[in-house]
Amino acid sequence: MNAADKFREQVQSTQEPVEDYEPEEELWNGGYSAKAMVGTWILLGILSVATLILPFFVAFLAFLTVPISLGVIVVIWLVGAVVYGVRRFGVHYELTSQRFIHQTGILTRDTDRIEVIDIDDVSFTQGPVQRLLGVGRITITSSDRSHPLLHMIGIADVKNVAGVIDDVRRKERRRRSLHIEAI
Template identity: 25%
Template structure:
């Protein structure tokens, strides 16, 4: 479709830019990266291996016939594997959908809850990426808003987070201008 030359209705001068496009664009959709849980992941793996090893060690150290029976080995193995999977479960229990108008956060494994934060509600955003996160290519964006259900939102484990942060920062300004939102500091 060809862009039409638009004019200011008062002055008759041509307007410098075209009208805002209302199509929603997805900037990011998905769960946090598992590599973002690497620090706590090693701890969960260690705990899981200890839980698996306890019944085995008990059986080895106990006298013949008085050691744990087969179901104790099985229970230790199942519980240990579940503990080892905690970091993966944590990452799959949350999903983000970040668009040019809103941020949706979907939480839960069995039951799901979705919270939506409109970008025009956002007061401020910040970016955090420690040394290990830089090496792993992940980071965290904090969103501060006047949204009643989610005044502070932590979007963690994002791959290549800096370009997303920059896009989000610019889009928040654009959406506020589009809606005519004016920030007033009182005090």
């Protein structure tokens, strides 16, 4: 046995077998919540009632007859329904133990993956009505080139979802021994 063979043997004995494969498990999936549009639905209701009532009290709105008012109301609600449809069916999120996957689009679908280890920060924002309903916006800051800043609007149970994302991020960094100081 020559010196090179001894060296190879010594290196192999100190190396541990690589057991890096860990199956991915889905931790959360979701999208835009209908509860996030409660304020919009209330506003549309107020506009609908105002469209019917105001022509009787305001002279320059007298041109809004009942059929015209009903037509305006239908258009207003159709716009609201389209906005809801685009938000609800146009975005889907999935969090696994290793990746955050977000899909956008209705007719065509764009799928982007962010490695959980690349997520730098997770925060969430809620207004007063959103706090009452438990919805909000999650902001993910990452070192991913395609989406360094990702805003997820209308997320139900926003506090827990943001916590799950942050927990899996921290766990993956610890597992791979990557700490903030190393970045």
